[in-house]
Amino acid sequence: MxxxxxxxxxxxxxxxxxxxxxxxxxxxxxxxxxxxxxxxxxxxxxxxxxxxxxxxxxxxxxxxxxxxxxxxxxxxxxxxxxxxxxxxxxxxxxxxxxxxxxxxxxxxxxxxxxxxxxxxxxxxxxxxxxxxxxxxxxxxxxxxxxxxxxxxxxxxxxxxxxxxxxxxxxxxxxxxxxxxxxxxxxxxxxxxxxxxxxxxxxxxxxxxxxxxxxxxxxxxxxxxxxxxxxxxxxxxxxxxxxxxxxxxxxxxxxxxxxxxxxxxxxxxxxxxxxxxxxxxxxxxxxxxxxxxxxxxxxxxxxxSVSWPGRLSWHSIMVSAPGDISKQMTILADGAHNPASSATLADYVSSLLSVAAAASSPREMTVTYILSLSDSPPKTPLQTLAPLLPPVLPAASFTVLKVRVALLRFTLPDGMPWIKSVPPSTLREAVYSLVPDAEIWSTPDEEAPNRKQLIAALQWAGSVSSCGKDDENLVVLAGSLYLVADLYRLISGAD
Structure with missing residues (x-):
């Protein structure tokens, strides 16, 4: 439309x-x-x-x-x-x-x-x-x-x-x-x-x-x-x-x-x-x-100001391997275009700089949970290029692992022109930017639903079993509609 x-x-x-x-x-x-x-x-x-x-x-x-x-x-x-x-x-x-x-x-x-x-x-x-x-x-x-x-x-x-x-x-x-x-x-x-x-x-x-x-x-x-x-x-x-x-x-x-x-x-x-x-x-x-x-x-x-969905921190209980529930901290941001992705990337880099300077050399993981709106002529590659790969400070001895979960967001009511980019298309863009990224995605043909986001969060949280929580950053971004899905999950709303 x-x-x-x-x-x-x-x-x-x-x-x-x-x-x-x-x-x-x-x-x-x-x-x-x-x-x-x-x-x-x-x-x-x-x-x-x-x-x-x-x-x-x-x-x-x-x-x-x-x-x-x-x-x-x-x-x-x-x-x-x-x-x-x-x-x-x-x-x-x-x-x-x-x-x-x-x-x-x-x-x-x-x-x-x-x-x-x-x-x-x-x-x-x-x-x-x-x-x-x-x-x-x-x-x-x-x-x-x-x-x-x-x-x-x-x-x-x-x-x-x-x-x-x-x-x-x-x-x-x-x-x-x-x-x-x-x-x-x-x-x-x-x-x-x-x-x-x-x-x-x-x-x-x-x-x-x-x-x-x-x-x-x-x-x-x-x-x-x-x-x-x-x-x-x-x-x-x-x-x-x-x-x-x-x-x-x-x-x-x-x-x-x-x-x-x-x-x-x-x-x-x-x-x-x-x-x-x-x-x-x-x-x-x-x-x-x-x-x-x-x-x-x-x-x-x-x-006293609050503005949800813009570099907002949230804690959520997710199931880890072995059916053990654990608390996971998520950075949520509605970055949806190259400029806002660059802003998010700068903030992520600043977090990585602080973490890298706070300890001896180690491995850290950044896991992104991403979904994008289809809005030509802007392409997924253009939107994600400022964000991927995350940048570590110069002369850092920290090894950085990148993981990416790809899914669709729930379509907003009354806005039939909004469409989410198929996960397979996002996968191509991510691989071109970070060839060694570990990727999890939902099938293109599967309609977005609550279980997909839960599964993506569980996958994102699974890395914590291999390291300390303060060595693993989880970022949910790409669309305010995906952020909305997270908030509905947190609040228990349908």
């Missing part, structure tokens, strides 16, 4: 529903927009007094309700069902033929309006200019933002980073701040700057947060250094100087990976723009953001 990008249907649908009037932060980007939206939402919720925050993200993880959050909690089944039925009945009555994502977006907007949230954090689904979320009237967009841009969805957005950036930056609104995050491609910054200027928006260039030394007065007692880097990591002390405060904001960031320093920078420049420009923005005037948002509330919001 093709995706027909247009705003005509959702505009018609919303014209028959109660008007949307919530102050909105609109965030686009190839990678990082989910992390930024979670940071912004968490910071706003911890303002004093707290703001009531609505957040819309896609795709969802365990349930479609996950994509619509009220104060960082999924909307209730009753509220979702009632509002969704209103939207779908309106669509039927008027013969609009809205897409599933357009109906979901409309449902989210109606819920936020019904709940009278103070402010909405709205993540773009794909692109920007013709994305369903871009239907928000100019007057209710408080800030727009663009995270890092890379090659993805080229069939819909363009073949170059510049062309893709132009589509994504088209969410800029006249007279409103537009926060631009750090970019990999120089052409992106020039194109976005020109577009934002032509629209009459106010360009704000976001600087990344930086690491700082641990300060017990700010961060509390310093935890002892971990001797098991494959069991997760604690928060990192960071700081950043913002236009809205005379002194740097200092906090502990629980999100892992160096890329989160850039994402935090984008999130905090969004918050700073809200504070600086809120007095002149009609939708935000009554919120008194300058009084409610302080360095302390921002720090609290950063330290």
């Amino acid at each position: 093709s995706i027909d990008l247009t705003l005509d249907r959702i505009r018609k649908l919303l014209s028959h529903l109660p008007p949307y009037t919530r102050p909105t932060i609109h965030i686009a980007g190839t990678n990082g927009k989910g992390s930024v939206s979670s940071l912004v939402s968490s910071i706003l919720r911890t303002s004093s007094p707290p703001l009531k925050v609505g957040r819309f993200n896609s795709p969802h993880l365990i349930s479609v309700r996950d994509s619509i959050a009220l104060d960082d909690k999924p909307v209730s089944p009753e509220t979702y069902a009632t509002t969704r039925e209103l939207v779908e009945e309106t669509d039927r009555q008027h013969g609009i033929g809205a897409s599933n994502f357009e109906r979901l977006t409309s449902t989210a907007l109606m819920i936020f309006e019904q709940e009278q949230v103070d402010i909405v954090v709205l993540e773009v689904g794909m692109g920007g200019r013709l994305d369903a979320t871009n239907v928000i009237p100019d007057e209710f967009v408080a800030v727009s933002a663009l995270t890092s841009v890379d090659l993805d969805h080229q069939a819909f957005l363009g073949d170059t980073p510049g062309a893709i950036a132009k589509e994504k930056a088209a969410i800029a609104r006249p007279g409103k701040p537009f926060v631009l995050g750090p970019q990999k491609y120089p052409e992106v910054e020039e194109i976005v700057s020109n577009l934002v200027g032509s629209v009459g928006a106010q360009l704000v260039r976001a600087r990344p947060a930086i690491r700082r030394e641990w300060d017990e007065e700010i961060d509390g007692p310093k935890p002892s250094s971990s001797q098991a880097p494959f069991r997760g990591a604690g928060p990192r002390p960071v700081e950043i100087l913002l236009p809205c405060f005379p002194d740097p904001v200092r906090a502990s960031l629980p999100l892992h990976g160096d890329h989160q320093l850039s994402n935090l920078g984008v999130a905090l420049h969004i918050i700073s723009s809200l504070v600086v420009y809120s007095s002149g923005s009609a939708p935000c005037k009554a919120l008194q953001l300058r009084q409610r948002i302080t360095s302390d509330t921002i720090s609290c919001g950063i330290s």
